[in-house]
Amino acid sequence: MPATSANLGPAFDCAGLALTLHDVVEFAVADSGLTVEVSGVGAGELPTDERHLVVRAFRAACERLGWTPPGLCVRAENAIPQGRGMGSSAAAVVAGVVGAFELCPDVDVRDDGAVLRLADELEGHPDNVAACLLGGATLSWTTPEGARADRLPVSEDVVPVVLVPEATLSTHTARTLLPDLVPHADAAFNAARAALLVHALTAEPAMLLEATDDRLHQRQRAAAMPDTIALVDRLRTAGHAAVVSGAGPSVLVLARRHPDDVPGDAAAVREVSGITPDGWRVYPLEVDHGGARVVRVTPGVSSS
Ligand SMILES: Nc1ncnc2c1ncn2[C@@H]1O[C@H](COP(=O)(O)OP(=O)(O)OP(=O)(O)O)[C@@H](O)[C@H]1O
Ligand SMILES: N[C@@H](CCO)C(=O)O
Structure with missing residues (x-):
C-alpha cells in the first residue's frame, strides 16, 4: 500500500498523489480467532485486536460482502509515518478492504469501484484512499452513489x-x-x-x-x-x-x-x-504509478 499525499495545495479533499513508500499487509484465513502482528512504524503502539484499523476495514468489507471468515491472521510491516499527513490511515483502510475482497470466496473479480466507495465511507474523504488504491495522481469526487475517482498522467519531471x-x-x-x-x-x-x-x-x-x-x-x-x-x-x-x-x-x-x-x-x-x-x-520519493498491489502467496492467502 503506497503512502499518499492529499490536497496538493488547492485541491482540498479531491486530489491525491501516491508515493514510493509502502506498508505491506499479509492476510490469511485461519480456523478461528484473530492474530495481528505489527512490525516497523506503530509496532508496540497500535492495537493488535479488533480495534486495529486494518482489521476494522477488513470486517466492514466482509459485512458488505456477506462473508464471515472463521478466523483471521494479519501481519503488517509498516513504513509510512503515522499521523503525519502521509495517508497512513488510508493505506490501512485500503489494505483491509482490498484484503477482504481478495480473500472472499464469493468474489471472482475485485470491483475497485466498490472498494473505493467503502474505503471512502470508512476514511471520511476520498482523496487519500483513491490515490492509494489506483496509484499516480488521482482526482476524486463524491456522488449520491458514493465516491468516484480517476487518474492523471503525471509528468516525468x-x-x-x-x-x-x-x-x-x-x-x-x-x-x-x-x-x-x-x-x-x-x-x-x-x-x-x-x-x-x-x-x-x-x-x-x-x-x-x-x-x-x-x-x-x-x-x-x-x-x-x-x-x-x-x-x-x-x-x-x-x-x-x-x-x-x-x-x-x-x-x-x-x-x-x-x-x-x-x-x-x-x-x-x-x-x-x-x-x-x-x-x-x-x-x-517517486510517484507510485501502480497503487495497491496484491500478491497471492499460496492458494487462499493474499498479501496486499
Ligand atoms: N498502518 C496502520 N495500521 C493501523 N492503524 C493505523 C495505521 N496507520 C494509521 N493508523 C491509525 O490512523 C491514525 C492516523 O490517521 P490520521 O488520519 O490521523 O493520519 P494520517 O492518515 O497519517 O495522515 P493524513 O490522513 O493527513 O494523510 C493512527 O493514529 C492510527 O490510529
Ligand atoms: N483532505 C484531507 C486529507 C487528510 O488526509 C484533509 O486535509 O483533511
Missing part, C-alpha cells in the same frame, strides 16, 4: 519530496480547525489553482508553484502546525512548490527534475534539503 517533522497531528483534529463557511473570493481562488494544478502536474510542471497556492485550509490550520506553515512559506519564497501534505504536519514539495540531473540526485531535492531545518526527515 515531477519529483515529490516529503519533509516529516517529529510532531504528529491527527486528521480528526485538523478537520475541526476548518471553518464551516469560506469567502466566495477564496473559493474562486482555489478553483482556479486546482484547475491549473491538473495542467501543471500533467504537462507544465513550471507552473506548479502558482498552481499549488491555497486559501481554504492550510492557514486555517496554522495554529496546530506553525513550524509547518513557516517551512512551506520559506520553501515557496525560494521558488519551490511546497504545500502542507494532507492534513499535516508534513510538507510535500513537488520539485522538478532538471535536464542535467543525475538519476536519483535532483538538484532541486538538494536545495529543498538545504532549506529544511534539523529535526525533519527528508524523503525524496
